[in-house]
Amino acid sequence: MGLDEIDTPYTAIDLARLQTNLERHRLRCQTQAIAFRPHAKTHKIPELAKLQLEHGAIGITLATIGEAEVFVDAGIDDIFLAYPLWLTPHKADRLGALTKNARITIGVDSVASLENSAQTLGATSVEFMIEIDSGHHRSGTSPNDVLAIAQALADHGLTFAGVFTYPGHSYNPEVKDQASIDEVEALTTACDALESAGFEVKVKSGGSTPSSQTTSDYLSETRAGVYTLGDAQQLELGTCGLDDIALSVITTVVSKRGDTVIVDAGSKIMAADKAPWATGHGRVLANIDARITAMSEHHATVVYPDEHSAPALGELIQVVPNHVCNAVNLVDQVAVIEDGGIVQWWSVAARGKNS
């Protein structure tokens, strides 16, 4: 089926580019002798997670219990929820149900939240990773406080699986390289303290897509996600080229004025993400010199280098969102493109599973 046979706007994944990205990441991790557990919140698509496992992933990372329910239901049996959860009895029941069919690991970053998990879960096979703050300053404990949490885990008879950090400051071009250094330093400090006290740290997990390109061999596992599909942010960070971007939104030019066209896709299909350092609201797949200069909810303004290069009214163009994770979360399904045509549709089965 041709790209013009579906009403625009719609979201599409180029299968050949996706497979190239998966294989490149597999080889990079193999060279670095590091396991990878990709973050599947990026795509929320079981078919794509299975391709990642075929390309060497040891399991997947997710953000919410609702996402885990979808992926376990699809047959994926090793899941890490990489955040400190605050469990209610109902959330604990949902987590317990998942352990019947999968190995489930969750994050913890304070003795208080650990006590809450212990109380709500009771006897459980859920495993725990202690989150360390390596400079992103979101969740995560200071490396110096890690011992108290490990001791509380032991006191409750819960399984301590290892430590993890998210060097989210790697998304700031000015500190991108420093973030990789911070990541290892924080984990080293935490692991030295734990190992000196007699705790075995099986997993040392880090990684974001930017930092995974320079990850030290100190880590045992990386959790990059965006490497699968790419986006305009990664392009501007230099972690992918335009030819590596596998996801785009197919749009129609509905209005035109000289070098500027308005397309029928906006923040309700591309998401509104725009980092302070971003040069625009997204890019054009076929023209690296064109920019999305403004984003409305159902329209984007695309400026071309000159009137001659701008497409005509009614033409289809493929635009690239700034942040693929939030873009995918807006659609129920994506078209899969091979040899310029749509060959199948994948359900974004975990879309909107926020709790």
Add this chain to the structure above:
Amino acid sequence: MGLDEIDTPYTAIDLARLQTNLERHRLRCQTQAIAFRPHAKTHKIPELAKLQLEHGAIGITLATIGEAEVFVDAGIDDIFLAYPLWLTPHKADRLGALTKNARITIGVDSVASLENSAQTLGATSVEFMIEIDSGHHRSGTSPNDVLAIAQALADHGLTFAGVFTYPGHSYNPEVKDQASIDEVEALTTACDALESAGFEVKVKSGGSTPSSQTTSDYLSETRAGVYTLGDAQQLELGTCGLDDIALSVITTVVSKRGDTVIVDAGSKIMAADKAPWATGHGRVLANIDARITAMSEHHATVVYPDEHSAPALGELIQVVPNHVCNAVNLVDQVAVIEDGGIVQWWSVAARGKNS
């Protein structure tokens, strides 16, 4: 049902605040002797559109054919799609099907797109509004070029319903008041030209939520949308108070460090919108001095004035998105709150209907 009986995060609408907002807007439009056709892309909820009609709206405005299909199916019979559509044969068929059960009006901003509509629609009861650019510089023709489009409509035997503009620059605090002036000037220029040439301009439609508060009586119709629910952007623009905000996301504190807490709601339920002039990524309903200072996909960082005022781990707090239109488009349903409890759920039936 109490707010703590549902797994967080989830999105909720306060019914009393909503009704106050609807009634305030009805009175404002009555005082200004202006009709209102609210933009229902803000909420995408048929039940809420029906409340707007009960509070005096003459019909609704929408953005896409897919949204119109949902609202017509719910029994709403007068819909304006306030954008220049570029119709394929399939989109024309879908639009034609809608006219069997509703009065449908669409936007047009060039002779070329009008010719395309005439060709794909054939004989049709679809009516046309000419879009005028009043300074937002998205779609819309220059007021000086409006005659050629009106003449082309007449040549094709199509119905010319009036003119409209979207003063989207009213969202910039520095030019907010000027945008209302620009809106009237652009419509006046266009209507003078049309009326001098013998065209009757039945509808002169303008409006955004910021500009609708200062709309001149030159307009016959306003299309504000966000006035229903409010959001952190409107709060910062001064068009609503914190007590007027009817939509919030109910979250749990999952991590804490002094005056800073991490809640379990991020851009995948609040959206990533942040205008350059915004002071943060959203607000806290119960504390005007607290700010969302950073937004991840599944978490937000909330900074309180001091440690004493910050909530404890496990506490529920209500956070307010910057831009309610994109926030609502992320969830399948919203809880309706009355007297502090959940009394029903509304389906966000037109969520994700982008084409």
